Amino acid sequence: MKREKISVTTPDGYTVKVPAQLLATAVIAAIFGQTSSILPTAPAALPANTDSVPEVGEYWPGQGGHNAGFVPARDGVPAHYLIVAAKDIGDHKWGRYGEESGGTSRTDGLANTACLLNDGNHPAASACAEYQADGHGDFYLPAAAELYQCWLYTQHLFAKDCWYWSSTQRSANLAFGLVFGVGFQLGHGKDLELRVRPVRRLFI
Structure with missing residues (x-):
């Protein structure tokens, strides 16, 4: 049976259709001051004031490093x-x-690092996990896409003449690395020693 809907016009002039049963319940609840118990809570809005966010590439006081840019929600993160x-x-x-590893995500370095630490004997990932700054100890080895984002926005912070590890495996023998001089990514032997730079996340 099709549910009856009622058109309701908001104070701003927008017209929406609401199931009659829900509208009736809301009216009754409002009369008894119980609206909050039957209507869904609106999601928390993002802070309107972004004055405290430093420019991309600048050091973020109290956060353990530099702002390497905004990352939209993706893949459950x-x-x-x-x-x-x-x-x-x-x-x-x-x-x-x-050896094959579970660290295969190209975007989620935190998940990759967790896999590598669980497997053991992954020096680059372990070094990042042990790093601390400004009281934060949640650093990890960036995934290939995260390392590329660092090249896009903070390449001035990195050495230009060497390769940096990502946490993204390419094969049993190779993992992705990036050279900041040109922003080129390539698979390197896992037994090679490459430069390492930790990252962390600041959720909003």
């Missing part, structure tokens, strides 16, 4: 800002050459 650590943490092997 809520929208956030990518924060890149202020310094490199040395050259490390990716680890476990010749």
Whole structure:
């Protein structure tokens, strides 16, 4: 049976159709001051004031690094800002050459890093997980797309003459790395020592 709908005009002049049963329930609840218990709660709005957000590439006080840009919600990860650590943490092997890994996401470095830490013997991922700055200890090895975002917006913070590891595996023998001099990504042997730079997320 088709539910009856009633047209309701808002104070702004918009007309919407509402199921008659829901409208009746809302009216009755409003009379008894119980509207909040039967109507869905509106989602929290994003802060309108963005004055506290530093320019892309600038250091974000209290967040452990520089603003590497906004990342929209994707693949189950809520929208956030990518924060890149202020310094490199040395050259490390990716680890476990010749073995397949669960770290295959090209966008989710946090999930990749969790897989690598669970497997063990992944020096680059471990170094990122151990890094701390401004009281934050939730850093990780960036995925290929996150590392590319760092090249797009914060390449001035990186060395131009060496390769940096991502947490994204390409094959049992290779994982993706990026050279900041040209922004080129390529698979490298997991037993090689490449430069490492941690990142973290600031959710909004």
